Amino acid sequence: MTGSDSGNRTIFQPSPLQGGGAGAGAAPVPPTPPSPPPAYPSAMPAGDDVPEPATPPQRRNPMMAQAAPLLALAAAIRSGRARQPLSQFHARASAAVTAFDRAIAAHYPPETCRRATYALCSTVDDIAQNLPGVGIEASEWARRSLVVQMFRESIGGDRFWQIVDELLANPTGNDDLIELLHGCLAAGFEGRFRVMPDGTRRLDEIMKRLFAALPTARGLSDRELVPHWRGVSAPVAQVGRWSRAAITAAVAAVLLLLLFIGFRLMLMQSGRPAWEALAALNPSEPLHLSRGGGGLPASDSGQAARLETFLAPEIAQGLVTVDRDAGTVRVRTTIGQLFRSGSDTLEPGREALFQRIAAAVDKEPGPVRVEGHADSDQPNGLTFPDNNALSAARATTVAGIVRAGLADPARVTAQGHGDSEPIASNADAAGKALNRRVEIVLQRQD
Known part of the structure; x- marks a missing residue:
C-alpha cells in the first residue's frame, strides 16, 4: 500500500511459519x-534379512x-x-x-x-x-x-x-x-x-x-471376488490299481461282516425252538427205578467233611453246599445272581466267594473241574448265541479265579453244560435261580 497517510501503512509481522532466529531486517531465506x-525404497532397512527383488517394482x-x-x-x-x-x-x-x-x-x-x-x-x-x-x-x-x-x-x-x-x-x-x-x-x-x-x-x-x-x-467380475484366484493347473492324482483293489476288498469285508451278523441273528432266532425242544426231552423230575433194589451203603467222605468245615461260614450264609456221590465231591453255589444278566462278568463281591472255594480245594488232591450251568432262558445277544456258550464262558471265568488260588493251576479245567442238567424246575424264578449255578467238582479220594 502507498500513500501519505501514515495511519494506513501496512505493517508486516513475522510469520510463525517462517520460524525464529532471523533478525527483523533480514530477508527470509527459503x-x-x-x-x-x-515411493518405493531402494535400500532395505537395517537388519532386514528379506532379499531385495531381482527387478524393482513397476510404478x-x-x-x-x-x-x-x-x-x-x-x-x-x-x-x-x-x-x-x-x-x-x-x-x-x-x-x-x-x-x-x-x-x-x-x-x-x-x-x-x-x-x-x-x-x-x-x-x-x-x-x-x-x-x-x-x-x-x-x-x-x-x-x-x-x-x-x-x-x-x-x-x-x-x-x-x-x-x-x-x-x-x-x-x-x-x-x-x-x-x-x-x-x-x-x-x-x-x-x-x-x-x-x-x-x-x-x-x-x-x-x-x-x-x-x-x-x-x-473391470472386476460380477461373480468372482478375486479375478486372479486360479492357480497353476495340476493333473488330478489317479487312484492306482492296488489302491482300487484295497478299497474294493475293504468294502467287500464290511459287507460280509454285515451279512455274517445278520445271518447269525437269524440263526439264533430260528434255532431257539429246536433248542427248547431238545431241552424238553429231559424229564423235569428225577428218575426213579420202578423195581426195588438194594441201596448203596452209606459212606462218608473225609474230603466232603474237610470242605464243609473250611466253608462253614459260606454254608451258614446259604451261599454254597457241599454234596457227594459215589465218585465225586461237589461244591455247589446256591445263589442265582452270580453273574450279570447275559454276561460272563461276575457281580461285585462274588469273586471273594470263589477265592474261598479255591483255598478250600487247594488242600485236596486230584483234578478240579469247574462246571457252569444255566436255566432255560436263552440269552439275547451276539456274544453268546445259546446257554451252552454262556455257561462255558462263566465256567472259564470262575476257573481263572480258582487257578489263581491253587499251588498247581494246571489241575483246573472248565466245562459248560448249558441248561441240560437242571436241579430244579424252570417253571418259577426260584427254580431258575438254583439252576443258574457253578459247581467245583473233585474226584473222591476216600
Whole structure:
C-alpha cells in the first residue's frame, strides 16, 4: 500500500511459519527443498534379512507414487500419529509439492499436472488449517497456503470439487488423476462437507463414485471376488490299481461282516425252538427205578467233611453246599445272581466267594473241574448265541479265579453244560435261580 497517510501503512509481522532466529531486517531465506521420500525404497532397512527383488517394482501410477509420501504424512499428522510443528510441516509440504509438480511433468499433459498439483495442495491446506489447537498458526497457514503459493488463489476447496465433477463426467484417460483424488479424500480432505450434518456420508458416496470410475473397478467380475484366484493347473492324482483293489476288498469285508451278523441273528432266532425242544426231552423230575433194589451203603467222605468245615461260614450264609456221590465231591453255589444278566462278568463281591472255594480245594488232591450251568432262558445277544456258550464262558471265568488260588493251576479245567442238567424246575424264578449255578467238582479220594 502507498500513500501519505501514515495511519494506513501496512505493517508486516513475522510469520510463525517462517520460524525464529532471523533478525527483523533480514530477508527470509527459503529452506532448501528436501528431496521427497521415494515411493518405493531402494535400500532395505537395517537388519532386514528379506532379499531385495531381482527387478524393482513397476510404478503403475507415477502420479500416486510421487504424492503418496506427502499424503501419508498429512494423514498421520491429522490422526495424531505424527507430531510436527506447523511451520516445519509447511516447509516440508511446500518442498514436496514443488518436487511433485516437477516429477510428474514428464509423464502427463500440462493441464493434468496442474489439476494434480492443485488437488494435492488443497488437501494439505485443508488438513493443516483444521488441525485441533493450532490457533494463530492456522490463520498464518491460510495466508501462505500451498494453493496461494503455487496458484495465487485462495479457493482451493471449491476448485477441488470442480475438478472431481469434471473427472467423473469424463473419466476416460484420467485414471491416474482420479486415483489421486481418491487418495486425497482418503487422507482427510473434506472441504465444505466438513460442516455439513451429513458430510461424512456424502464424502463416502463421492469416494465410491471415484473408485467406480477407475478401470480396475470397472473391470472386476460380477461373480468372482478375486479375478486372479486360479492357480497353476495340476493333473488330478489317479487312484492306482492296488489302491482300487484295497478299497474294493475293504468294502467287500464290511459287507460280509454285515451279512455274517445278520445271518447269525437269524440263526439264533430260528434255532431257539429246536433248542427248547431238545431241552424238553429231559424229564423235569428225577428218575426213579420202578423195581426195588438194594441201596448203596452209606459212606462218608473225609474230603466232603474237610470242605464243609473250611466253608462253614459260606454254608451258614446259604451261599454254597457241599454234596457227594459215589465218585465225586461237589461244591455247589446256591445263589442265582452270580453273574450279570447275559454276561460272563461276575457281580461285585462274588469273586471273594470263589477265592474261598479255591483255598478250600487247594488242600485236596486230584483234578478240579469247574462246571457252569444255566436255566432255560436263552440269552439275547451276539456274544453268546445259546446257554451252552454262556455257561462255558462263566465256567472259564470262575476257573481263572480258582487257578489263581491253587499251588498247581494246571489241575483246573472248565466245562459248560448249558441248561441240560437242571436241579430244579424252570417253571418259577426260584427254580431258575438254583439252576443258574457253578459247581467245583473233585474226584473222591476216600
